[in-house]
Amino acid sequence: MLNRTFAMLAVVACAALPLAAQAPGSAKEGSETEITGQVIDVNCFTTGVAGSAHKQCAQACAKAGVTLAILGSDGNIYIPVSSKGGDAQNSRLIAFAEATVKVKGIHRFANGLHTIEIKSVAAAT
DSSP: HHHHHHHHHHHHEEEEHHHSSOOOOOOOOOEEEEEEEEEEEEEHTTTOOOOOGGGGHHHHHHHTOOOOOEEETSSEEEEEEEESSTTOHHHHGGGGGGEEEEEEEEEEETTTTTEEEEEEEEEEE
């Protein structure tokens, strides 16, 4: 489990490198959007483990540094990002692990990766 966690973290980190490498002010323009979806633990989700029974595991993994993301109702996985360097987003999603949320923010799509710069997040009703 630990090896898979580190492997998945490495994959997500490599996928996010193009975003981190952008100079300030050079970020691609995004579009304001609202998405509804399930907050997932990226590592376990890719191995087929998800759902409400998995909430405590997802929260433990998130606290250990595994990326939380949003599985949108459109089937896309959105990685939360920030325009500020070193501003991890797990703290904004951890309370909603494995729950359905409504997120408002700026969506960007680059190099096959969907990201969302979260402006607000709330439980979906």
